[in-house]
Amino acid sequence: MVPTITAFEKSPDRGKGLARDMRVRWALEEVGQAYRTRLLSFEAMKEPAHRFLNPFGQIPTYEEGDLVLFESGAIVLHIAERHTSLLPALLPADENARSRAIAWMFAALNTLEPPIFEHALARILEHGETWYEARRTILEERIHKRLKELAEHLGSADWLDGDFSAGDLLMVTVLQRLKGTGLLDIHAPLLAYIDRGEARPAYQRAFKAQWAVFEAASGQR
């Protein structure tokens, strides 16, 4: 059964691939699962029809027969779990290694992403405020602390725990949001880590697919 995901009709990141549908596209490409995309305007995302799929009015959602899912982390985990017999898979076969890969998924979304997302949000919402510089300093200290810990854990390894997993997939997408801020410059191992993620053929295919959406939307307007 070919699943359908939702994505922004016109991504606010101008095709940089930072919207959360990118995580799901990448996971689907890694496991070789074809999918359909339904594009939504910001207005349509807040309508009851979409809130029936996601009570918080966000993208992406995932529909597969009777199943409706939301939350990019949960969708990536679902895709990983339904395709464990593949090699390479998004989750290791060994049960303990599998639980550890899932721990890295939660670390990406619950330990790394919150300060990184706050930083991105502050740049948009608080940029003109008198307190912006002071706030930015506080947030950047929180981010550097986590990046340092992550880089120390990674060391000279390619991926967070053994082979590439759904944990790496989410972590790379979380770190990508810092590109262009300069915050990654003093954490060279993490820049190389992002590069390794982006070099994967599945990532490249996913990026192209979301870029094509942005290009089409830009051409129309």
Place this chain on the structure above:
Amino acid sequence: MVPTITAFEKSPDRGKGLARDMRVRWALEEVGQAYRTRLLSFEAMKEPAHRFLNPFGQIPTYEEGDLVLFESGAIVLHIAERHTSLLPALLPADENARSRAIAWMFAALNTLEPPIFEHALARILEHGETWYEARRTILEERIHKRLKELAEHLGSADWLDGDFSAGDLLMVTVLQRLKGTGLLDIHAPLLAYIDRGEARPAYQRAFKAQWAVFEAASGQR
């Protein structure tokens, strides 16, 4: 095999049960799994011995034979997955319902918790700053938006999707952080939802266990 979790030697919330070990204790109590607790000082959490268990130097961690896990969300999911044959279980037996319960776990930690945690953090770190009131207003608007959406989804149901699940367990612990802020007062269904969670015998046992740790630590000093 009896797992060992880590928790604060002296919880900064003074025994209110807001530290993240509470989620793991509650999950273990729900499935009837005995556990050991190893208490850590703030200093010990930053030492290499603990960073070997959790690169970010946080509690809780979970050790079970050769397996070491961190991230409270991942630990709760691991416990839920290893005890699916129980009734009541923390995850439904039906595969689609199981994926949906996991989606609520991610919603709790990735959609609800970030603004709620930022609000709690701002109250501590930015309380004396000139911008505090303005920032608080911005954060409270973000929180109210999510609480309204959550309350609308919940409606008159007891739990988020069918029976009580690991998704409810995490959501209740995330919402608890708002108790005493007044922010929940206009979202009555969510107050009742938290009450239902806290009324569960497993929650009560977990709360008592963490309270005993706080009492012992207070008595010593």
